[in-house]
Amino acid sequence: MAEDVAVVIEDGEDIRELLAQVLTQGGFEVYSAADGASGVELVRAHDPIVVTIDVNMPGIDGFETARQVRAISTAYIVMITARGDEIDTLVGLQTGADDYIVKPFRPRELRARIEAMMRRPRVIASTHPSPPLPPVAEAERVPHPASGGGASPTATMPAPVEQVSSVPWSELEHEDSALEHRGLRLESGARVVELDGAEVELTRSEFDILRMLLSSGRRVVSKMQLAGMLRGERGEPDHYLSEHDARAIEVHVANLRRKLGESPSDPRWIETVRGVGYRRTS
Template identity: 50%
Template structure:
């Protein structure tokens, strides 16, 4: 079965570049120059991957992502010149899986897309409510009232179920498995891509993606960066789980 991708980009030069990169990676590619046409293309072609510019005429990329998420589990990569944390956060909350700043290197785009194909597509989110407090077992990673089950992909905070995205779950799992050791941003970026040392380097987009997903994870856990209960920032290095109290 052929791999299908949709490129939603109003700049013809960038659109042609992305199309070339994806076709070289073996994709059958369909392009759209505006949001409405892009949503229709995703609905028609059911792509595995969709690249999406955040600054589109008419319906912007955030609105497009929200519309696509209503009917499709396609992997969405935001391609945009905006690199402020709030813009990245809004893109991820709208349904994007990854973020790449313009200008970008073609090989980095291809590497990110290929890493996405190794993820389980359309993986369901953890259930919002747990029927009862789970019994402790070797399957659960436990830290000061925080519990994570790698197999069932459930996370509980003080007995309450927490709904995390795939990337947020992988960040938390990586930190909890490290058992208090410091985990670098490159390792965390690789964890979100389901691979080990995939690039061997940390780009600005990689670092910002980790920071934004981490901020989202902390917000959902109710864990302040200033006085954290669970996740500590080790400046210039990465993150670690706080010692149990």
């Protein structure tokens, strides 16, 4: 059986080689590019299942590269950035990326996020197999550009920022049935969303969040549960939510509302429960 293909688009040679090493150890056949235009051509030529894209590149930046990749591929896209700014996260996810990760990070974190993405369906049916990545020894920490290429001696651990208790995780499993609410129809099996009869194009994460909220009825779904679902966790999720995951969930929900034409102050489908998460409107 042919290996899954990954494309690494990164202008920093050290980081590019490290990402290629991590993905190769995970069983991928890896192709690398030092700029966006070359990376898009590699995606076109090799039909990868995973693409990592650095945000800050000369010429075509990572956001435009992601847009061009998404126009020709259903690959899982991970944006890699040296900044944790909200605007970077927002723009990156709006371009069609499935996840983002902030430098400096540990390669095993990247591996875990790719594992979670590959457990979720791609937007379009694919013949790519999606086995779990085998465990490998952790590589050196990805260097932060400001450090001059050296590895940081300490790890960045996400700070616990939220502890909640809401609807049991086991009650939020989904069937392949259609869900309807106030003119919004979601078909899980076909992964199609229609609003008043018109199809709405959503990313994988937006679709899965919407499905989870619609299927929960009026019960609150916490950000922690949504993050766990996107990571592919089953059973009760961890009791803490990192700032990284909280920000990603907030951006996904903001993008989802924008595509549905919903105002957070006067929601038609998704209510915000401050300090906890979200729930379907009544």
